[in-house]
Amino acid sequence: MADTTTTLVEPTRRDFLYIATGAVAAVGAATLVWPFVQSLTPDAATVAAGAPVEVDLTPIADGQIVKVFWRGKLIFIRNRTPAEIKAAEDVNIATLRDPQADSARVKPGHAKWLIVYGNCTHLGCVPLGHQGEYEGWFCPCHGSIFDTSGRVRGGPAPTNLPVPPYAFTTDTKIVIGQEVTA
Amino acid sequence: MMKRTLLIAAAVLGLSASAASAAEAPIPPQLKWSFHGPFGTFDRAQLQRGFKVYREVCASCHGLSYIAFRNLEEPGGPEFSAAQVRALAAEYTVRDGPNDAGDMFDRPGRAADRFPSPFANENAAAAANGGKAPPDLSLMAKARTYERGFPWFVIDMFTQFAETGPDYVSAILHGYKDPPAGFTVPPGGHYNEYFPGHIIAMPKPLSDGQVEYPKLEDGKPQVPETVDQYARDVTAFLMWTAEPHLEARKRLGLQVILFLILLSGLLYFTKKKIWARVGHSDVASQS
Amino acid sequence: MSQHPSTYIPKSALGKWFESRLPIAGLVHSSFIAFPVPRNLNYFWTFGAILVFMLISQIVTGVFLAMFYAPNAALAFQSVEHIMRDVHYGWLLRYLHANGASMFFVAVYIHIFRGLYYGSYKAPREVLWILGVVIYGLMMATAFMGYVLPWGQMSYWGATVITNILAAIPVIGDTIQSLLWGGYSVGNPTLNRFFSIHYLLPFMIFGVVILHVWALHVPGQNNPTGVPIKSGKDAIPFTPYATIKDIFATVVFLIFFAYFVFYIPNFMGHADNYVPANPSVTPSHIVPEWYFLPFYAILRAIPDKLGGVIAMFASIAVLAFVPWLDTSRVRSTAYRPLYKQFFWILVADAILLGWLGAKPPEGWYVIVSQIATAYYFIHFLVILPLLGFIERPLPLPNSILESVLGAKKGGSGMPAGANAEPQIKG
Numbered sequence: 001m002a003d004t005t006t007t008l009v010e011p012t013r014r015d016f017l018y019i020a021t022g023a024v025a026a027v028g029a030a031t032l033v034w035p036f037v038q039s040l041t042p043d044a045a046t047v048a049a050g051a052p053v054e055v056d057l058t059p060i061a062d063g064q065i066v067k068v069f070w071r072g073k074l075i076f077i078r079n080r081t082p083a084e085i086k087a088a089e090d091v092n093i094a095t096l097r098d099p100q101a102d103s104a105r106v107k108p109g110h111a112k113w114l115i116v117y118g119n120c121t122h123l124g125c126v127p128l129g130h131q132g133e134y135e136g137w138f139c140p141c142h143g144s145i146f147d148t149s150g151r152v153r154g155g156p157a158p159t160n161l162p163v164p165p166y167a168f169t170t171d172t173k174i175v176i177g178q179e180v181t182a
Numbered sequence: 183m184m185k186r187t188l189l190i191a192a193a194v195l196g197l198s199a200s201a202a203s204a205a206e207a208p209i210p211p212q213l214k215w216s217f218h219g220p221f222g223t224f225d226r227a228q229l230q231r232g233f234k235v236y237r238e239v240c241a242s243c244h245g246l247s248y249i250a251f252r253n254l255e256e257p258g259g260p261e262f263s264a265a266q267v268r269a270l271a272a273e274y275t276v277r278d279g280p281n282d283a284g285d286m287f288d289r290p291g292r293a294a295d296r297f298p299s300p301f302a303n304e305n306a307a308a309a310a311n312g313g314k315a316p317p318d319l320s321l322m323a324k325a326r327t328y329e330r331g332f333p334w335f336v337i338d339m340f341t342q343f344a345e346t347g348p349d350y351v352s353a354i355l356h357g358y359k360d361p362p363a364g365f366t367v368p369p370g371g372h373y374n375e376y377f378p379g380h381i382i383a384m385p386k387p388l389s390d391g392q393v394e395y396p397k398l399e400d401g402k403p404q405v406p407e408t409v410d411q412y413a414r415d416v417t418a419f420l421m422w423t424a425e426p427h428l429e430a431r432k433r434l435g436l437q438v439i440l441f442l443i444l445l446s447g448l449l450y451f452t453k454k455k456i457w458a459r460v461g462h463s464d465v466a467s468q469s
Numbered sequence: 470m471s472q473h474p475s476t477y478i479p480k481s482a483l484g485k486w487f488e489s490r491l492p493i494a495g496l497v498h499s500s501f502i503a504f505p506v507p508r509n510l511n512y513f514w515t516f517g518a519i520l521v522f523m524l525i526s527q528i529v530t531g532v533f534l535a536m537f538y539a540p541n542a543a544l545a546f547q548s549v550e551h552i553m554r555d556v557h558y559g560w561l562l563r564y565l566h567a568n569g570a571s572m573f574f575v576a577v578y579i580h581i582f583r584g585l586y587y588g589s590y591k592a593p594r595e596v597l598w599i600l601g602v603v604i605y606g607l608m609m610a611t612a613f614m615g616y617v618l619p620w621g622q623m624s625y626w627g628a629t630v631i632t633n634i635l636a637a638i639p640v641i642g643d644t645i646q647s648l649l650w651g652g653y654s655v656g657n658p659t660l661n662r663f664f665s666i667h668y669l670l671p672f673m674i675f676g677v678v679i680l681h682v683w684a685l686h687v688p689g690q691n692n693p694t695g696v697p698i699k700s701g702k703d704a705i706p707f708t709p710y711a712t713i714k715d716i717f718a719t720v721v722f723l724i725f726f727a728y729f730v731f732y733i734p735n736f737m738g739h740a741d742n743y744v745p746a747n748p749s750v751t752p753s754h755i756v757p758e759w760y761f762l763p764f765y766a767i768l769r770a771i772p773d774k775l776g777g778v779i780a781m782f783a784s785i786a787v788l789a790f791v792p793w794l795d796t797s798r799v800r801s802t803a804y805r806p807l808y809k810q811f812f813w814i815l816v817a818d819a820i821l822l823g824w825l826g827a828k829p830p831e832g833w834y835v836i837v838s839q840i841a842t843a844y845y846f847i848h849f850l851v852i853l854p855l856l857g858f859i860e861r862p863l864p865l866p867n868s869i870l871e872s873v874l875g876a877k878k879g880g881s882g883m884p885a886g887a888n889a890e891p892q893i894k895g
Binding site for chain 2: 508547550553554560561564705709710713714716717720721723724727728730731732733734735736740741743744753824
Binding site: 025035036038039040041043044045046 | 529533536537551554555556557558559561562716
């Protein structure tokens with residue numbers, strides 16, 4: 001090691017200097033990571049393009065499911081038949097894997113319209129409509145089954161298909177991406 | 183300041199008049215810009231006025247295609263309010279589509295849209311403007327310059343003079359004058375003091391009183407409604423469109439450089455301390 | 470810390486287990502910790518570390534930029550503006566990368582001229598030097614292709630001019646050109662392949678840098694006296710001495726780098742490159758980046774297309790032969806009073822050529838370019854070989870230690886003849 005005299009004369013000052021330098025350098029190195037990580041977050045154009053989108057419901061026939069995109073994510077808009085609504089409402093919630101009443105998944109007075117994200121909550125495949133045991137959706141990738149309310153009823157999916165933020169501006173128009181109409 | 187600029191401009195004009203036939207354009211006068219130097223920032227009011235000039239004068243021919251309406255409300259720019267930007271965007275018609283029927287359709291602009299170009303494409307722009315398409319202005323303040331020459335380019339490194347582009351752009355805007363005797367301007371061309379070769383396709387765009395500026399309480403405009411002022415304001419605005427993160431850049435730069443000076447100071451003493459061990463012959467004998 | 474470069478012995482059982490299978494810790498220890506470094510190195514010797522830092526910086530910022538950049542003629546310019554405007558800190562990444570290229574060359578030129586001044590190319594370091602010339606060539610290719618990527622006016626026309634230079638090569642020139650273009654002019658295929666190669670070359674540089682460092686660690690570092698390490702007293706261990714000095718110098722260099730990035734980020738660039746590429750309009754002055762200017766001046770000094778190309782490539786290639794062109798038995802220019810003057814004339818000549826490279830090729834600029842070009846070659850081909858025979862070098866110190874400690878004690882007292890001799894062996 002270094003000669004003992006120097007170490008004895010001023011041990012604290014040297015230690016302090018080394019620690020301070022090392023600490024400042026470490027802070028600098030850690031801060032340097034920040035802009036690089038930040039650059040990977042959704043850029044300003046992508047964020048701005050995620051503005052709410054308006055969808056006209058009039059062309060959607062009874063029983064039909066249409067696909068729209070908001071922020072690049074797939075969304076199902078399902079015009080449910082009375083039978084489908086009844087099937088969704090008559091379920092004993094306690095038996096569900098992810099218990100949720102059908103009324104909590106639609107807007108009051110608009111039970112006809114089910115609007116859910118279109119990617120399976122298991123690993124993100126797109127489930128097929130009007131298929132599976134409950135005639136809701138059936139995911140072809142790993143066999144998850146959803147009912148006419150988009151709730152998981154079988155297979156590996158852990159949760160129901162989530163409902164995106166949206167609001168009715170008129171009886172036949174919705175805005176996806178904002179909860180409350182302006 | 184104004185006076186000095188005018189004096190320089192006059193001197194330059196005087197000089198160039200003697201050599202008017204030379205292809206070399208005179209050096210644009212050096213203006214004082216709020217965004218110059220390490221602490222430079224944009225003047226919000228100036229950017230807002232500049233945007234008004236762009237919108238009412240330049241926009242009929244020149245696009246601003248890299249700028250989105252939302253940029254106008256972002257920090258470091260003109261900082262219009264979100265409501266102002268939404269209202270402004272809605273005044274523009276944006277081509278979108280195809281819709282479900284496969285048709286393109288027009289809709290009101292949104293904050294996320296970019297400024298629509300005044301012409302469908304470059305050929306249309308050229309055809310409508312006597313064969314020469316008016317260039318997009320988004321990057322104009324960085325895309326133009328003039329030669330500084332030795333030793334100025336070395337001095338500029340230290341003074342951080344990086345405003346040759348804005349000086350040039352604003353000089354062009356007030357550089358229209360009658361050609362000197364014996365100088366023939368071809369049809370479709372216009373004489374401009376500061377344009378290389380002096381023949382510019384763009385007709386004189388600005389005149390005094392053309393754009394109405396926001397009024398102060400006593401009813402007088404914020405700043406004079408003159409060509410000189412318009413040129414400065416719209417140039418400052420174009421500097422922002424060319425370098426929208428200029429303020430953030432300079433702010434971060436100060437922090438980074440102060441940090442590096444601190445770190446290098448500490449490293450200097452650490453180095454000295456460590457090297458003290460080899461500085462003396464007694465220590466050297468260990469090795 | 471061990472005082473002598475010793476074999477590394479891992480402390481832990483896991484360390485021993487690993488070391489017996491892959492002795493990488495021992496390699497690092499002997500190369501960057503215990504490695505003996507001459508004790509008299511000055512700050513010009515820190516540029517090697519600075520260059521390693523710059524290479525890593527360029528690779529890291531480049532990898533991130535490539536995540537956003539679109540190598541397509543229709544999208545490239547727009548994607549760069551997207552980086553500058555919308556990507557968070559995208560402007561910082563791009564300015565770091567663009568100015569980083571300039572900083573890389575600033576550092577490499579200091580590094581090269583340091584090597585020339587202190588005779589670091591001489592035996593036994595010829596391979597080390599030649600690997601350095603290879604790195605420099607790869608750097609120039611990388612920088613040139615990188616400048617094409619933003620697809621502005623200077624990108625496009627720079628690519629056009631340089632690929633036309635290659636067409637001057639007899640017989641195979643046209644083939645090379647069309648292989649680079651992938652079309653009948655510079656276009657989208659050109660941009661695509663330039664991007665691919667621009668991404669590849671830095672990793673090749675990295676590989677050659679490893680060889681360069683390896684070739685350095687065999688004979689050890691040169692030093693300002695040129696006298697080799699003769700005993701342990703002449704040397705100090707790399708860590709902590711050289712390490713802390715390199716880190717300090719790198720941070721100081723970073724201040725210089727940051728000044729450009731944050732305050733004058735477009736100083737080294739060209740305004741024309743903010744105009745999208747337009748094959749029908751050539752900018753009034755086509756000027757390469759500053760670090761190519763001396764070679765551009767040499768290219769234009771020769772009034773013949775092929776001759777200019779040969780002169781340009783020769784001006785780089787001649788560097789590889791310097792170890793044999795220099796006939797002097799003394800390494801360091803500090804002890805070569807005559808050569809010292811010629812060295813500084815060469816520096817001035819290179820700067821003059823750089824300045825001329827930015828001027829239009831007309832009038833007296835051409836004549837001065839020709840004189841400066843001629844001098845450049847005369848320096849390497851005539852002055853360097855002759856001077857070794859003519860010059861009478863100053864007395865050398867007996868050892869590094871003596872030069873450090875004994876400016877008064879030892880330096881003057883030594884018989885001159887005795888000093889000059891022993892070091893040629895080293």
